[in-house]
Amino acid sequence: MFEVLKSSFHKLISDTGAKLMYQLGFSGFSLILIFKTVVELRYVFAKRKEIIKQMYVAGVKSILVCSIVALFGGMILSLQTGLQFKVYGQQEFVPTLIINIMNKELGPLLTAIILTAFSGAAMAAELGTMKVSEEIDALEMMSIDPVRFLVMPRIVAMSIMLPTLTIYTVILAVLGGAVVSFFQLGVTFETYFRQIVDSIYFKDMYVGLFKSFVFAVIIASISCSNGLLAKDGALGVGRATRVSVVSSYLMILIVGYFITAIFYGNII
């Protein structure tokens, strides 16, 4: 009995240790990938075709879902807050609230979540498949650097696409909010958009865009790392995809909080 307990305790400790070591190794790998990408940035022009292709893929794949999420997100925000504000006859503050929360938080976050599901997962699956079918090795055999050839274009494309789509998401959410405000809350379009224009702050915009840029680097680097570290055939590719989506979500939430805290609060 005691022996069994002891050995399972042993296993628990060593498994936890192994997991921790793997996580540390993985984080190191992702950071190195980002660093190498920065070095490879001098090939941005040479790789422009691949970058544009990746941007196109990311944009086209996610634009429909982005539109629906943004439109309905704006409508829900408008309705929920509007019904509360209406009790006090303050419904013209709805646009202020929408533009603020979308610019600062929800725009970058929602778009990042959508792009993780579409592009991040696709990156992990694609690079993972290449890894397990020895295509990455074939590149190394040809002295082609996988970071320059595959990772850098993806990180750059994501860093351009995510902020761009974030702007799009914010605009659509504002439009969705306008429709609901008009029909459900009786706020005229004129009042609504005047409020919007009055409530846009430059700081909110650049913090939001900076946030989505950071999210983009996080998503692309985590997804590419997971792909490049995949093993054990198709099963491993599935695992790499799943893990990269979950870890991207966690990192986005955590890092997102800290960016907000740095720009708007006292840190922690």
Place this chain on the structure above:
Amino acid sequence: MIEFSNVSKGFESRKILKDVDFTIRDGEIFVIIGQSGAGKTTILRHIAGFYDPDNGDVVIDSVKMNGASNRIRKKLREKMGFLFQGGALLNWLNVRDNIGLPLVEHRLASKDEIARIVDEKLALLQLTDAADKMPSEISGGMKKRVGLARAIVRNPEIILYDEPTSGLDPVMSARIDELILRMKRELGVTSVVVTHDMNSAYRIADRIAMLYSGEMVQIGTPDEIRTSESGIVQQFISGNIHGPIKP
């Protein structure tokens, strides 16, 4: 020259190679046979510098591959071509672009020159009709030939073949064998060929090495292998169900 001295390698406490020791001479065709999972691909990956041995040394033309810096590994790999088991083609490039990739990426020649070299390799491997197809549109055997064309496009001194004839029909297999022989004859290429195809092994090999449970059971000329006194070698080359080989 490719030298393995006392190379041992394990994965997660499972020993795959145990004190493997052999030397491949320049211009030789060295064939490695052995059961599935014996570690044949692992040997090729050591030569290409993807794995470092746990013990022992892998030396290519008097330069140690294991422990070498990335720059030296790159230099050594430039002398090599590797035909991977599944072809390892990039699925978003067509056959022509896959073959020309190493030349295009390193700008080793002008556009026209590259097109000419690629056409030549296409013809050599009878792929001209498939030049504009995507990898998903061609058969496994064809992928293998495209992989081979890509491996030889930079005229390497050493070519590593991982099962070059598996999945090919007998006539095409014979053609690939002929190609391997021709590259040795005309260009003095050193070849390391992993294969399950004994006909092909006898046809091309200068020497055959049999890998079994992590050790080189025998290394010898095709005749020596054919008349081997080792029960393991005899059972393997005759494909006998009964014998000393553990399932």
